[in-house]
Amino acid sequence: MEIPPSDDELAARAGRGDESAFAELVGRHKDRVASFLHGLLRDRDAALDLAQETFLRLYRHLPRYRPEGKLRTFLFTIAANAARDALKARRRAGIVYLSEYREVLEGGGRPRVGEPPRPSATLEREDLRREVRASLGLLPAVYREALLLRETEELPYEEIARVAECTVGTAKSRVSRAREAFRAAFERLRRRSERSGVGGA
């Protein structure tokens, strides 16, 4: 059986201009990078857009990439930087994307007018996901970043520290605080939707 080439091998080939190697790298990591950005930005379209931007920047940086088996970390570093820039630009412009806050404002959960009825198990699962995303949205950006890197991307603390450009100790304490803040937000939203569920019945 053929062993698939490592990220570093693909990166080296892509750096020499091999398009198919670069396409394979993109294919390998695109969903995770997009999901990470989605969690950070809470905006699907912006996440997909910035994911493309991330790979474009990766391509530009390939000549400077040191093959030490950390391409994923390298990618997340680029993505996190891009997301930070995007969030900063939004703040500077005073932009509030209503779609981002819809989940928070509506407390997740309730189906909107005009939606066809869905099976209750699906409904419940979707409600839960909406609440998870809403809770995530309530965290400050640095916590959100640390939490996603640890929990959904499963990066070790040393790698999180590299992405976040901080010390390992800081990375650990951010993850710890982020976990606690996330739990509290999630429970609050759960309680709220359970209450309104009872009220609506």
Add this chain to the structure above:
Amino acid sequence: MNCEEARPRFDDRIDGSLGTEDLLEVDEHVARCGGCRFALADLEAALERLRDLPPLRTPDSFEEQVLARVRAERAPALRPLLPYAAALAALAGTWLATSGFFRGAIVPIRGDDLRVAGAAPPAPPLEERRRPAPPVPPSPLPEIGERGRAPEIDWAEAARQGIRFLAAASDLMARAARDAASEAPPPVPASLVREEPPAAAPAVAEEPARPRSEGRGEAPLFPAEEPAGSGGAVVVQRGNETVLFSSGPPEKEIPALLALLRDRGGKGADLALSRLVLLERELSSRGVVAGGPALEGPSLLGRVRSFFSRSAESDERSRSLEGWERWWSENRPAILRVAAAEPAWSAP
């Protein structure tokens, strides 16, 4: 081990990084202590939900799109770069020249004071009731290429056209601004002021010197009793405040808002986008827009946002005339459908 010793180790417990001895001690404490047991269980349950989030699936065309951007970046520049202002003017000129349907106008004014987007004709309808029409740029717009051939863009000529247009419009708007600052605006029907983002009220109120019509809290800078069929959108920027006023039926308001979106990087674009999002939401809640609940899936506004949110420095496509024209031709039917479905749409 007590609670104070156990709780700081929950993170290590979750990470699986506790040594055997510590692990036993923590677990023993958790088994005895109800508070810690619930705390750890809640934390683990919440994190489990987070890990269970389904990944965002990228479209199959994603790799191809990235590669296209990579190739575009590698390709040598096709023409020498015009200075920024000239390029902007050229864009405005060619855009006016080539888009027969879309005649909204976006006008960056010296001092960054005003931006306006009006529906056709280019002279802003919001203002013309109070003074004669301004001089229109003297020379006619360039001919569009022969039938069946893509139009050749003469960038130098387009820049000249654009600069003339910008100058004329700038003059017009400067006079309008002076005018608005010096006389009391006539009363405005409240229904004409549809969207007032949070910044709106202070922006209007911040001109104490300007006499205001009594009994009306909100008086925009470009007021008028709107003749039937006119409409548009105006962004007014004074100091730190930016306000969007928009009015008219959707077929007028939507193109004007879309024109403001071209103000990439400016706050006007963001306000216009917010207004479009709300508009789509309102229209779709009345069942005007087909294609599912507002703001979900590949909604019209999702596509607008996606088109305009690309970062300017890295994506030539989103600034190019071709990209814009393509986008517009793709979305025009949907926008016209919205407009046609309820031409007499008015704010509740």
